[in-house]
Amino acid sequence: EIRDSVGNVLADGDTVVVVRDLKVKGSPTSIKVGTKVRGIRLVDGVDGHDIDCNVDGFGQMQLKSSVVKKA
Structure with a gap:
């Protein structure tokens, strides 16, 4: 089971x-604190990246569960 921060x-x-x-x-901007990410998918990712998602303005990417919290 995967847990948030x-x-x-x-x-x-x-x-x-x-x-x-x-x-x-590869992007000059960063994802800011408080950015909401909807409809995540839990994956067996590379290097601890265990959440697959679409981030508004950035598109498809993988995040670590340690940098998100449940909304």
Whole structure:
């Protein structure tokens, strides 16, 4: 089971909120604190990236569960 930064269990389809600014490789801007991400998918990702999602303005990407909290 995958847990968010405060210990809540995450499931497919959940909405999460980013808890710290994230630099995006290849982009001059970063994902800001408080950015809502809807409809996540839990995956067995590379290097700890266990959430697959669509971020508004950035598109498809993978995030670590340690940088999000359940909305």
